[in-house]
Amino acid sequence: MRYLPLSDADRAEMLRTIGAPSVDSLFVDVPDAARLAGPIDGLPDHASEMAVERQLSALARTNLAAGEAPFFLGCGAYKHHVPASVDHLIQRGEFLTSYTPYQPEIAQGTLQALFEFQTQVARLYGCDVANASMYDGSTACWEAIGMARRITRRTKALLSNGLHPHYVSVAETMARFTGDMLVTGRPELSPEGDGAALLAAIDGETSCVVVQYPDILGRIADMSELAERAHAQGALLIAVVTEPVALGALRSPGEMGADIVVGEGQSLGVGLNFGGPYVGLFATREKYVRQMPGRLAGETTDAAGKRGFVLTLSTREQHIRREKATSNICTNSGLCALAFTIHMTLLGEKGLRDLALLNHARAVAAAERLAKVPGVELVNDSFFNEFTLRLPREARPVVRTMAADGVLGGVSLGRLYPGADALANGLVVAVTEMVTEEDISTLAVALEEALK
Structure with a gap:
């Protein structure tokens, strides 16, 4: 049975209210090549459940799985x-069903897990404080650029040519609505990155410099000089880490002067999963914590002096002062963050x-x-x-x-x-x-x- 609560008149009224001529006009940003003009070729209009299972299984067999x-x-x-223990633990009922602690007093276990996750990310990145995760690395990268704009009150961001092009694409999409000017280019097939060009491009209008570490070609560069030049011009250095395992061998971005460090946490505890869900990591210096997006779980003591956990910071758009929200990301990737934490704990x-x-x-x-x-x-x-x-x-x-x-x-x-x-x-x-x-x-x- 289909559930269609709206009539044609209801839909027409909604379109008039938002000023859209048709439902199709809501999808103008989707490229024509990615839009269907009709039903998918080869799929019948209807079929039995068993027939659908057979057809989808046949389609699945054409994939080449990673393993x-x-x-x-x-x-x-x-x-x-x-490790098998990661999946075993995150599928326990108290973890799998505890999605987000809107009522902290009844979600102490979730808050404690987030607190431990934050501690691990902050230590891994060499920063003072980390939030309770973002959607993925690309959205965390954009949120860092937006955070730099709020701190510096500038709108020009320099993006290294070695930054993952998908991260650049997400930032460009969001910048269309914020007025940020993103300066970037394509990498060259050479051993050196574009560090010298970035150093020369930093000026008094720059809000931040965004550098991937290691970059899209796998190259590793010392960011210390970039951090010094950025700070001298009143700008911030944002480091992006797409492979967190690398920080088991490399100096952390925070040690080299990065003000905000973001990245993808998928490598630890989270499988490839056909491209998602993943978990975005976000950390910064303590002095910038009020401008950090997302949520922050903190440790405290209750009236009886017992250890407890609270939401220390939650500047999201659905809260009371929504006009001052730092992000429109509504929640954290809770289960993936927990998997990350369990894997990190097992490794030590x-x-x-x-x-x-x-x-x-x-x-x-x-x-x-x-x-x-x-x-x-x-x-x-x-x-x-x-x-x-x-x-x-x-x-x-x-x-x-x-x-x-x-x-x-x-x-x-x-x-x-x-x-x-x-x-x-x-x-x-x-x-x-x-x-x-x-x-x-x-x-x-x-x-x-x-x-x-």
């Missing part, structure tokens, strides 16, 4: 081992460092092996677990050929930067602890065959 092939995809989403500091070193060692072995393939050149001078290769021809068809042979060999830069001929031969390869020596050998053979 069924040598897997070298990365660029912001990474295949790490998630030493475990995270060991995991990071294992990732780096496997990546070094892969880079050395792949650089021996005829015509292939390693772009990076430095990297953590992700690096870029320059192939002798366009990478996209090479990736497709390897995938057809059962090897997920990396992400082509032509896919991330369509139309950028200078990047078309670039292939970004990610290597985690899940990759074996046999996988590396299989990739090298598949790459050499695909290039013939």
Whole structure:
């Protein structure tokens, strides 16, 4: 039975109220290529439940799952081992059903878990305080830019060419409604990033400089000088970390002077999940905490002197002073944040460092092996677990050929930067602890065959 509470007259009145000529006009921002002109080809108008199950199962069998092939995809989403205990614990009823603590006095366990999550993120990022998570890394990146605008009262943000293009796209979408001017470009297939250009571009109109660490090509740069130059001009430095495992081996952005550190937490505790849900991480200096979006769980004592937890900060749009809200993100990625916390707790500091070193060692072995393939050149001078290769021809068809042979060999830069001929031969390869020596050998053979 369909539930359609609105009549044609109701819909017409709603459209008149908002000034839209039709329902279709509400979707003008969706590209024509992504919109259906009619029913999906090949699907019947109706079918039995059993027939639908059979058809969808057949469609699902055409996928190549991450666990069924040598897997070298990365660029912001990474295949790490998630201990079985993580899924076991987050599916306990008290965790799975406790979504968001609107009434803190009856959600002490949830608040405590968020408090521990915040502590882990703050220590990982080298910052004073972290919030109770965001939707994902890209929205956290935009929220950081908006936070910098509120603090500096400026609207020009410098985005490093090495920032993930999807993060840039999200920021550009939101900036259309805020008036922020985003200055960015495309990376070059070279060992050096655009640090020198960013240093030269910082001026008295700059609100923030946004730098990915490691960047989209896997390159690692010291941000200390950028932080000093930004601060000298009254601007903030925002660091974006899409691979949190890297911070088990690298200096934290906060140590290098970053004012706001954001990123994606998917690598720890959260599976690839076909692209989501993920968990955005957000941390900053204590002096900026009032401008931080999202929510902050804090520790206190009750009237009897017992330890307790409260919502220390919750500047969201549905609260009383909604006009002063710092964000329109309504909640945190609670269950994913809990998975992150459980995985981090199981690892501990030493475990995270060991995991990071294992990732780096496997990546070094892969880079050395792949650089021996005829015509292939390693772009990076430095990297953590992700690096870029320059192939002798366009990478996209090479990736497709390897995938057809059962090897997920990396992400082509032509896919991330369509139309950028200078990047078309670039292939970004990610290597985690899940990759074996046999996988590396299989990739090298598949790459050499695909290039013939």
